[in-house]
Amino acid sequence: MNLSQALDCLKEKGYKHTDKRTDILRLFEKRKGYLSAKDIQFKLKDRYAGLSFDTIYRNLSLFVDLGILEATELDGEKMYQYNCSNHHHHHLICLECGKTETIEACPMAQLPVSHSGFLVTGHKFEIYGCCEHCR
Structure with a gap:
């Protein structure tokens, strides 16, 4: 966008x-x-x-x-x-400058929630840290 x-x-x-x-x-x-x-x-x-x-x-x-x-x-x-994309993705977020990087992989495939009877209607996955520039 x-x-x-x-x-x-x-x-x-x-x-x-x-x-x-x-x-x-x-x-x-x-x-x-x-x-x-x-x-x-x-x-x-x-x-x-x-x-x-x-x-x-x-x-x-x-x-x-x-x-x-x-x-x-x-x-x-x-x-x-x-909004950086129209497809499903997640982010790396720098806590210093706020810069974000897109992560294309989704960890939801690894989780056995579909077998527990729980209906997932959405999720969010973000990794926080410090970008190369701010380190």
């Missing part, structure tokens, strides 16, 4: 194109990793002095619902990045 695709997605789904939405999405284009609502508010405070967390969270939630962004939780804080 990139800014142009994200804006097209908003338009296709009938959502208004606003400067705030564009500027929030542009931050993800520049970052190439996870951002929190706090990061977004800090980076946009000069342009939008009264930008509230409610407005940011409402837009982030919309972007996740539309498949523009994907979310995870790091150290108890919800973090977001552009």
Whole structure:
């Protein structure tokens, strides 16, 4: 996903194109990793002095619902990045800079949950650490 695709997605789904939405999405284009609502508010405070967390969270939630962004939780804080793919995958996440790397393999094939009678409706697998640059 990139800014142009994200804006097209908003338009296709009938959502208004606003400067705030564009500027929030542009931050993800520049970052190439996870951002929190706090990061977004800090980076946009000069342009939008009264930008509230409610407005940011409402837009982030919309972007996740539309498949523009994907979310995870790091150290108890919800973090977001552009949805990097339409196929099933997982991530390596640097705890220093937020950079992510895709893992194509899925550990679910190794787990015997299908034999236990448990119906799996989704899962998430992330590996946290420090990227080569931050080490």
